[in-house]
Amino acid sequence: MNDRLFKNKLMGRFIGFWFETTDTIRLDTFRMCLGISILLYMGFRWQYADEWLTREGFHISAQNLPFLSMKVPLLPLLFLPIFGAFFFASILALIVGWQTRWAIWSVWGCLLYVTCADQLAAFSPNKILLAVLFILGFAPFGTYWSVSKGQPQRQPVWPVRVFQITMIVHFFMAGWAKVVFGEWMTNPLVLWTQMHGTYRTHFAGFLLNLLSPKVWTFMQINALLVELLSPFLFISKKLRWLGFLWMGSLLIMIALTMKHLIYFMLIIASFFVLFVEEDALHRFRKSINVFSVKRAFEKPER
């Protein structure tokens, strides 16, 4: 009997973990932050759109495609601005929550196209964004941070849980891969050596001269530790502040020392929102409303 009670309780907690209803503020804020990250990332990449999406650049033939075997036609040069206008309008709609469902799928479609059009230029952010937007496309959402008005402001929690787990797995596996495949455990100068590479920024060059190799070894251990400890740091509500601080400082360091990785870091940092308490997100939203966008982001009745 006790055993059955225990099982029922466990099942109840499992169902509650995935399907309890929650305020939409976290997912809505995540959608907006992710949209801003995509806008900045794609804005940077768009400088090279002719190389990337038209016959101006090198493209691998259909029979030699390395990852996805889906070959899509390239864009005529004249059509590039039209595609760009649609893509960026969709991203803006995603940010402001206008026709949100359509906006998500439009951005997803455009992103899938550019990923398939040039697999040479499709790095991890494309793949992460495709998966995240796909899930977001099915998720219920509210109208916080949105020009749309509507009810209700509650939703099942499963999309938030999926994204929370995604972030933790991403961080942990990054550390695990370093332990299993890399030299991070045997070579104390791995991070120092990596800083010399092609992504080295001016700031990284400055730090290489300023800090001794021992400090770089310390930072190497620090980075490995925070990644391996990320499940504890983010699952435990008591340790979460430490997770934000520790992992946040690592992301800032990467963004400052590695060229263009700031876009990737912004995408990853968007996931932090999903771990912030709902009240804090409401307070933040109200503080923003003090400025100019009060009418557009007016809070509907809860």
Place this chain on the structure above:
Amino acid sequence: MPERDYFQMETFGYRTRLFEALFLAKSQETKGLAIQKELAGWIAKRYTRLHPGQPKPRAVRFVAGLRRANLENVPSKRWQTTPLESFAKEDLYIISTHRIAP
């Protein structure tokens, strides 16, 4: 040849599109070589387009240079591509050479 004439997109992470084209599918050697051959053909065509008065290239060779990080010579600024001539001979290696049909 200056890389910017052929691949404008800047480094993202540690990879440029040229780097990807040369080193992706490394685990599948046949496909990797086939991609490099396509790349050589494309570079030869683009070279001819950019240099109309010059003779057409008869072959394209991909060469990589090895740079070692050392404590005596720590860089102080951002990454800049080292000209091929600055490398010692033992630090250069040929990735592949491809003949271009006339």
